[in-house]
Amino acid sequence: MGYYCRICRCSRPNERFSANGRRIHVCKICIKLPKEERRHIEESEEICGFFKQSNISEKNRKRLAVLAASSDAVIARAAKLAIEIATAHPSKRRRMKFLAAQRRDLLAELEETGLIVCLYNY
Ligand SMILES: [Zn+2]
Incomplete structure (x- = not known):
């Protein structure tokens, strides 16, 4: 161990x-x-983690707003997308179904950014 x-x-x-x-x-x-590389991995994990929570809270959204202002373009884009999803459907329950039925645009962006894997249950 x-x-x-x-x-x-x-x-x-x-x-x-x-x-x-x-x-x-x-x-x-x-x-x-390099510090930036480590931070990139940590922040990607953090954003991914928000999707795994049962609910994305107001406090989480504030944190995402900070990440959305990151100089790391990939992180900023992921955080912006996470905010949009958190606003449209904060609860994890039925989120996928909701996105598939009503927000295909967000679903497409999840696929494009690779964040879609964060929404799978495993
Ligand atoms: Zn290691």
């Missing part, structure tokens, strides 16, 4: 983590990634 790295999503043995890495759950390989 080792530790889980939240960047590469791998379980790695203890020695693959520095003391600081263990605390933040980032392995020795990923900790060397």
